[in-house]
Amino acid sequence: MAPRIFPFVKLMTKFGIAGGAVYLTYSQGLLEGNVKGSEVLSKAKSAIPPAVEEWTKYFGWELPSAPKIDFSPTEMWNSGVHMSVSALSVAPTRACEYTHQGWQYLKNLAK
Known part of the structure; x- marks a missing residue:
């Protein structure tokens, strides 16, 4: 019984992640235009590095510095x-x- 459920749970997890990504994209208004997308990108650039730094301190990992993407x-x-x-x-x-x-x-x- 368990071997049959595992692939189903795996598939549902993938669908959940994909559905969540689509929902988040739609709710943030990224499908509306370039200006909104640029705003969200700048928010992500400012929010992600502190979050990653906090989690690396929490788990004790040491990550290399992120490359600067300048385009x-x-x-x-x-x-x-x-x-x-x-x-x-x-x-x-x-x-x-x-x-x-x-x-x-x-x-x-x-x-």
Whole structure:
């Protein structure tokens, strides 16, 4: 009986964590826009290090210092969107070029 329940409990735990993450994201308003997301990110940057330091003191662990991440998620997101859209815009032209090159290769192979 117990071996059958363990996978179920494990699955329900994963669903609970995922559901909690989605609920927290929605309740914090992170799905509304970039400004709200930036505010929450700055809150997290200021709240997480003291909490980690407190827990490491409590458990007696010694962690290496966290690396400084110096980039803007907004800029990274915008550059990714820009690259994706530009790749989609040149896709028909590239497909024609690659098809032409393929036909030329096959013609040269047949000679």
